[in-house]
Amino acid sequence: MDLKNQYSDDSFVIFLHIQKTAGMTLQRYLRKQFGPGLVRRIWWKISKDPRIDGDVVTAARARRKSDGFFAGHFAFGMHENLPKPATYMAFFREPVSRVISLYKHSKNDEGSYYHEFAKNQDLRGFVTESGLMELDNGMVRFLCGEPGEYFINRVPVGSVDDAMLKKAIENFDRYFFFGGIQEMFDESFLLLAQKLGDTDPKYLTLNVAKPNAGQPFDDETKEMIRRSNAYDMTLYDHVKRRFERELAEAFPDLDQRLDRLQTANTAYNGRTKTLNRMKIAINRNRAGN
Template sequence: MTRSLEKFIIFLHIQKTGGITIQRILRRELGPSLSTRVLRAVSAERQSLSLEKAASAKRFEDGFFVGHCCFGIQRYLPQPFTYITMLREPVSRVISLYYYSIDNPTAYYHRHAVNKSLEEFALNTQLMELDNGQVRFIAGDEKSLFINRTPIGECNTDLLETAKENIDQHFSFVGLTEQFDQSMLLLYRMMGWSQSSYLRRNSAKEASRPTVSKRTRQLIAEKNNLDVELYKHVHNRFHQLLSRYGLDDEKLLKRFQIKNQMYRALWGIPYEKYDAFKALFKS
């Protein structure tokens, strides 16, 4: 379905899918967002502020909601609503999360990744985000607003079908990290926004990483078998939408990419310096 202007947008930000870039685009198009991170920083209830309170505290000018949360947060947000999100090939997502966590001491998952191999992190860490995490986030949980709490190793096809149904019924847009430029073209078109250039934010350089063995990749895929099936479902849906909106044109994509290369050449370094300046206050 396409998003009508009356619907409040909920951006379900799954870790390591390119969400920081999407947030910047949404702020540019829709104005301020309701961010639990900002609310925690300014609230006198810092330690006790719940996700429910954060969502319910929406200001009039908030254009959308964004957060690392699961399907269900709409219960505390304006109606009618629509979700958007990005998915990533499951094995690549887990690998990216590991190296990001290792390289960033302030990262939430750093303590889970430090002094562990990729295989130990992916297979032995008791994190639900690493056990069909994308299915968990999109399926939702009536008792949790962060992630589905099905015990590790017990996610089943019923949960997968719930995630598929939620996407088909409640998500205006689901992009793919591996096809980021096409995803942005589709997002702009579906939302009725003018096609704009963007800077890819928080995008790790992966070329210098060690090669991950075929065995390790297979083990990660087996642990995230439902995520693999969900990704296939969304991949097919994504390409159908590209065709429907006339965006499966290589020349159109190439023009968009050239435009973005010029934009990054002009603004990339200033933004990198700005991000480095902000990081000084987080250390």
């Protein structure tokens, strides 16, 4: 298997985007690092290039080494369809928080993939009655993978076991050059940027939910989610330990690095929002003429 757990200049990066783990922000950053730029993406769309116009497997198989990276909601194993040598990356989130975030997104966004499952359900009903595998140790399922199945491991709900957890941890340790922590996003971003050789890291904040938006959830339901995602809790703790060790080794001056990142982000996001407002005003003016 031509996979590794280190990034180098010849690596093809595979971003395994687990739902509700900062994917939009990271995908924009990876495009900034690797491309394609906006003009190229527009051309891909116009020309119906399979790298953007096909299903996820077709899009993966159409990727070239020069494309640099591939991202999406898929399981470990997608590397079989992508250029080599390759290495994986992913962000992870405390499992109860991830399930709640997926529920709120699914319930409130009519265009979300699972809206029909959530729109008439409370949180407990969404988890216990939907039968969605993503809510049943979904992070382990994504990292474990399944031969011939590129979205998620599809063992029945309640059937994730010790062997699957062991496989998920083994895949992470052997084939992931980076595992970030959602709750420590800025620290994770700094570490990712360093691994990619980015000396001027900054990111554009995208698709961020308002903190504590919506109704509170009872402790009994949250404990039920925690118990039913016990394997995800173990995987999350494992990833977090490695992350914290790598972070401490990489940044003895972490507080200063974070201050610089936050200053750069404030300026970067401010400039971008100003440009976007100008574009909107220009387009409205054109529409009125």
